[in-house]
Amino acid sequence: MSILDQFFFDRNTLTVAQDLIGCYVVHHYNGHKLIGKIVETEAYLGLDDPASHAYRGKTNRNAPMFGPVGHAYVYLSYGMHYCFNTVARESSKAAGGVLIRAVEPIEGIELMKENRKISCPIRITNGPGKFTQAMGITMNHKGVKLDPSSNIYLLSKDISQSFQIEASRRIGISQAQDALWRFCEQGNKWVSRR
DNA sequence: CACCCGATTATCT
DNA sequence: GATAATCGGGTGT
Numbered sequence: 001m002s003i004l005d006q007f008f009f010d011r012n013t014l015t016v017a018q019d020l021i022g023c024y025v026v027h028h029y030n031g032h033k034l035i036g037k038i039v040e041t042e043a044y045l046g047l048d049d050p051a052s053h054a055y056r057g058k059t060n061r062n063a064p065m066f067g068p069v070g071h072a073y074v075y076l077s078y079g080m081h082y083c084f085n086t087v088a089r090e091s092s093k094a095a096g097g098v099l100i101r102a103v104e105p106i107e108g109i110e111l112m113k114e115n116r117k118i119s120c121p122i123r124i125t126n127g128p129g130k131f132t133q134a135m136g137i138t139m140n141h142k143g144v145k146l147d148p149s150s151n152i153y154l155l156s157k158d159i160s161q162s163f164q165i166e167a168s169r170r171i172g173i174s175q176a177q178d179a180l181w182r183f184c185e186q187g188n189k190w191v192s193r194r
Numbered sequence: 195c196a197c198c199c200g201a202t203t204a205t206c207t
Numbered sequence: 208g209a210t211a212a213t214c215g216g217g218t219g220t
Contacts, residue, residue, distance in 0.1 A: 042212070051212075061205070078213045079203035085212090099212060118215085129213050172212050196220080206210080 004146070004154040009069035009088040013096035016088035017043035018183050020098055021165050022157035024106065025084075029136040029151070032111050036103030036125055036135060039188040042170045043181040044085070046095030050175035054095035064143045065095040072152065073097050074132075074142040081129025084137050086146060086154065101128045101171075101182070103135075104190040127192045163188070 004023060009016060020041050027034045044052040046065070053062040053075065064073035064087055073085040089096030103125045105112055112134035116124050125131040132138075137152070144150045164186040169177055171193070184191045 044212070053212075056206090059205085075212085076202095076204065078201085078211060080201065081213050083212060101212085123215085127213070170212070174211085196218100198217080198219105200216095201214090204211095207208085 001155045001158065003148065004070070004156060006068070006070045008156075009086060011088065011090055013043045013045055013089050013093070013098065014181060016086070017041045017098045017181065018165055020086070020100070020154075021183055021185050022161060022163065024155040024157075025100065025103060025131075025135065025152070026155060027135050027137065027152045029111075032108050034108035034111060034135045035106040036131060037106050038100055038102075039104050039185040039190045040100075040102035040192055041183050042099040042101055043183075044097050044099060046089065046093050049179075051170060051173040051177075051179075052095070052097075054097075055175075058095070062095070065097045067143065068145070070146050072141045072144050072146055074137065074139055076139065077129060082132040082138055083128045084132050084141070099128060100131065102126045102184075102190050102192045103131045104188060105134070122189065126190050 025036045046054045054065040058066045071087045077083045085097035085099045125134045146153045166184045166186045167180040168182045170182045
């Protein structure tokens with residue numbers, strides 16, 4: 001497995017969103033190593049995607065989506081939950097990112113459970129605000145480079161693993177609802193809805 | 195399982 | 208004042 005670098009993220013946002021399925025989020029956190037396998041993503045484009053935070057241009061909130069690829073865009077959702085995106089787009093585009101919607105816990109599950117303060121095991125990481133809370137991702141990560149020097153980074157998928165990717169409509173949006181820009185590992189029980 | 199609703203705050207109208 | 212890339216607890220079927 002190798003660290004995903006700028007060359008991985010410097011591609012079409014939809015391509016990256018699909019390629020991220022099966023890859024790993026690693027967070028070195030309070031002396032622990034937390035790892036989750038990505039099982040669900042959504043692509044958000046730039047000025048051409050009405051559902052994207054970047055649609056109306058650059059603001060203080062969405063600035064990372066217009067910044068260098070391979071960095072994190074974290075925002076506060078509904079006043080209480082953090083959502084984590086990787087900035088990804090081809091160089092001709094102004095903005096773009098991939099929302100990580102769900103991961104499968106791989107390492108550090110006990111700490112993830114503590115962070116979530118919830119008993120139902122499947123609900124630890126099966127949603128965009130759930131997995132960030134489980135893995136200790138906060139607004140402190142907004143704009144940081146995804147690299148071991150930042151304590152948060154992504155690893156490539158295990159090529160010995162085989163799975164199908166399913167495309168569907170993005171969840172929770174009121175604009176551009178027909179685009180099939182949500183990608184899930186088919187049949188994985190950690191996907192946010194079944 | 196389905197639907198309903200309150201929590202809580204940055205951003206936009 | 209309304210909305211939002213959400214979540215969990217409640218009630219009813």
